[in-house]
Amino acid sequence: MKIVCIGSGNLATNLTRAWKTVGQPIAQVFSRSAEHAQLLAKQLDCPWTTSAETIITDADLYLFALKDSALQEVATRMRPNKGLWVHTAGSLPMNVLQPFSDRHGVLYPLQTFSKNRLAAWRTIPIFLETSHKEDGALLETLARQLSDDVRFLSSEQRKHIHLAAVFACNFVNHLYAIAGNLLTEAHVPFETLLPLIDETAAKVHRLTPKEAQTGPAIRYDENIIHKHLTLLNEHPEWQTLYERLSQDIHQKAHQ
Amino acid sequence: MKIVCIGSGNLATNLTRAWKTVGQPIAQVFSRSAEHAQLLAKQLDCPWTTSAETIITDADLYLFALKDSALQEVATRMRPNKGLWVHTAGSLPMNVLQPFSDRHGVLYPLQTFSKNRLAAWRTIPIFLETSHKEDGALLETLARQLSDDVRFLSSEQRKHIHLAAVFACNFVNHLYAIAGNLLTEAHVPFETLLPLIDETAAKVHRLTPKEAQTGPAIRYDENIIHKHLTLLNEHPEWQTLYERLSQDIHQKAHQ
Numbered sequence: 058m059k060i061v062c063i064g065s066g067n068l069a070t071n072l073t074r075a076w077k078t079v080g081q082p083i084a085q086v087f088s089r090s091a092e093h094a095q096l097l098a099k100q101l102d103c104p105w106t107t108s109a110e111t112i113i114t115d116a117d118l119y120l121f122a123l124k125d126s127a128l129q130e131v132a133t134r135m136r137p138n139k140g141l142w143v144h145t146a147g148s149l150p151m152n153v154l155q156p157f158s159d160r161h162g163v164l165y166p167l168q169t170f171s172k173n174r175l176a177a178w179r180t181i182p183i184f185l186e187t188s189h190k191e192d193g194a195l196l197e198t199l200a201r202q203l204s205d206d207v208r209f210l211s212s213e214q215r216k217h218i219h220l221a222a223v224f225a226c227n228f229v230n231h232l233y234a235i236a237g238n239l240l241t242e243a244h245v246p247f248e249t250l251l252p253l254i255d256e257t258a259a260k261v262h263r264l265t266p267k268e269a270q271t272g273p274a275i276r277y278d279e280n281i282i283h284k285h286l287t288l289l290n291e292h293p294e295w296q297t298l299y300e301r302l303s304q305d306i307h308q309k310a311h312q
Numbered sequence: 313m314k315i316v317c318i319g320s321g322n323l324a325t326n327l328t329r330a331w332k333t334v335g336q337p338i339a340q341v342f343s344r345s346a347e348h349a350q351l352l353a354k355q356l357d358c359p360w361t362t363s364a365e366t367i368i369t370d371a372d373l374y375l376f377a378l379k380d381s382a383l384q385e386v387a388t389r390m391r392p393n394k395g396l397w398v399h400t401a402g403s404l405p406m407n408v409l410q411p412f413s414d415r416h417g418v419l420y421p422l423q424t425f426s427k428n429r430l431a432a433w434r435t436i437p438i439f440l441e442t443s444h445k446e447d448g449a450l451l452e453t454l455a456r457q458l459s460d461d462v463r464f465l466s467s468e469q470r471k472h473i474h475l476a477a478v479f480a481c482n483f484v485n486h487l488y489a490i491a492g493n494l495l496t497e498a499h500v501p502f503e504t505l506l507p508l509i510d511e512t513a514a515k516v517h518r519l520t521p522k523e524a525q526t527g528p529a530i531r532y533d534e535n536i537i538h539k540h541l542t543l544l545n546e547h548p549e550w551q552t553l554y555e556r557l558s559q560d561i562h563q564k565a566h567q
Contacts, residue, residue, distance in 0.1 A: 125533065148528070148539060169508060170526065177511075217495070221492075223527055224487045228529075231561045232480060235479050243469045249422065250476065257485055258513040261488050266485050271425065273482075275482075298553075305549055305550075
């Protein structure tokens with residue numbers, strides 16, 4: 058399989074390095090940034106380019122791992138070819154690639170990726186979609202090299218999963234950030250929270266989040282809530298968040 | 313050491329069962345609910361009572377693990393004694409127990425507890441405070457039977473930690489609940505999110521939350537954000553949360 062990776066960010070880096078590890082090389086890397094293209098190509102031991110017009114035309118798979126807004130711009134500049142064009146975005150429908158290639162699809166791994174941290178791919182759910190059934194088999198073979206959890210899913214369902222992931226990952230991580238700031242103000246190190254963060258995540262493996270919930274909001278303990286809001290006087294934006302989240306927890310607990 | 317446990321909830325159950333496991337028995341359990349008192353006393357193999365007036369007076373430690381609002385009411389009805397009176401609340405100052413016992417203190421474990429799930433105590437930070445230094449040594453000995461992370465901390469700092477814990481645990485868990493609801497609506501099982509939830513928690517062991525952040529909010533991708541808000545049309549309360557959190561992520565990323 059000849060794969061071109063279009064993009065050099067967190068997902069592009071994790072995906073291509075994982076494929077290389079299981080013996081699937083990458084034929085070429087494209088990035089609009091020469092620095093990023095070079096950095097990834099070096100790790101993958103493959104050629105790189107910053108010019109979409111010079112992307113090779115004889116690859117089997119063109120994997121787009123770009124910002125949603127950059128995808129169309131780059132695809133427009135590429136030379137037409139007979140390969141399978143696949144994007145990796147949770148929020149974009151498959152057919153954004155239709156104007157560029159009759160053979161198109163999606164490979165969406167449900168995970169948060171950072172360049173300096175290689176993901177544990179075998180348990181990551183990978184959601185696939187293809188315009189042609191035969192391409193589904195091809196993409197599934199490639200995905201199964203990385204993960205044991207590969208599923209086919211429509212664009213419609215995928216966008217809901219992506220939204221859920223924003224809550225379960227990006228927003229959760231931001232609450233870690235807020236908690237960390239509040240600790241710093243009290244001269245307590247962030248690490249103090251790690252056992253609590255780990256247990257909060259571990260609990261929902263066994264209990265539903267509703268069963269796992271504890272704390273002042275569930276019983277709407279006005280005395281504690283009022284004290285907490287006062288402590289947040291310097292952070293009006295977190296006061297609003299605190300109120301909204303507490304009200305929602307209380308309301309959902311009693312539905 | 314003769315310990316009376318006043319309360320029979322999540323924390324009372326976890327704490328007393330952990331002490332029993334390491335060979336520290338419990339002398340008596342009090343709860344306002346006979347059913348709950350009996351259930352915990354059976355697990356601890358000790359007597360129980362629902363009448364605060366009959367709590368024994370010759371114990372070394374009276375451990376209050378009650379709702380904040382119930383603490384004063386129960387303490388008022390207890391017979392005076394020479395024991396050390398200790399509460400377990402993150403949000404209450406130590407001196408709420410001063411009117412009842414000259415020897416008083418706090419033992420606050422930073423964790424989320426559920427009755428049907430025994431906590432892994434050895435890594436849980438336990439924060440102590442006592443009115444008398446000698447009682448600090450006594451309480452520390454008891455706490456170290458359970459955890460390797462025992463620290464002394466003022467009431468002032470403890471209330472900030474408690475607030476941070478509400479963000480890092482209760483609010484995080486509620487975001488898991490929202491994500492789960494969104495998946496259910498798309499006919500995707502909650503378990504699909506577990507690798508993402510685990511990795512989001514694991515990342516902040518190595519990176520700061522700010523370094524670990526990914527997703528549309530950090531770059532304020534208006535196209536995706538607008539689509540997500542539209543998907544949330546049926547859930548105006550989550551739309552507001554989504555907007556607030558996204559704005560705050562974006563703003564903090566560029567500070």
